[in-house]
Amino acid sequence: MSAKEAYKTARDAGLDLVKIAPNAKPPVCKIVDYGKYRYELSRKEKEARKKQRVTSVKEIRFSPNIDPNDLNTKANQARKFIEKGDKVKVSLRFRGRELAHINYSKQILDEFFEKLSEVAVMDKPPKMEGRSMVMIIAKKA
Secondary structure, X not given: OOHHHHHHHHHHHOOEEEEEEXXXXXXXXXXXXXXHHXXXXXXXXXHHHHHOOOOOEEEEEEOOOOOHHHHHHHHHHHHHHHHHOOEEEEEXXXXXXXXXXXXXXXXXXXXXXXXXXXXXXXXXXXXXXXXXXXXXXXXXX
16 A cells, blocks of 8 residues: 555554565555554564673683693683683793794693693684784584
8 A cells, every 4th residue: 555545544543654674665564553663672682682692702821831730720711711601712922932942832732722622622723823823712512
């Protein structure tokens, strides 16, 4: 029907004429109580936000000459982050002559991941980024 007829029908019923899809050809309209319509839309948005999970990336840093007990402590902290559902970015920072021992450093990151392998999966394998080696791990699906 035409827009004028639809508006007249809505006014006679004591309701509002709401454009559902104004860009469609022809535009799609609905005769509803506008206050109730807005309330239902806000409820749908609120439900969608409630079901949404925001994953953040936590970072753990250490150097190539880390002690095994310190590595265990960092692994336990990463385990807590992963169990909460966050991703963990593990950065191994090099200073000075430490860059000469990159192969040994890769073993440290592999050992770190091995400690978390029952709860985590490697999202991004170890890779050099500037003066640090970075790997990203996430929760197992």
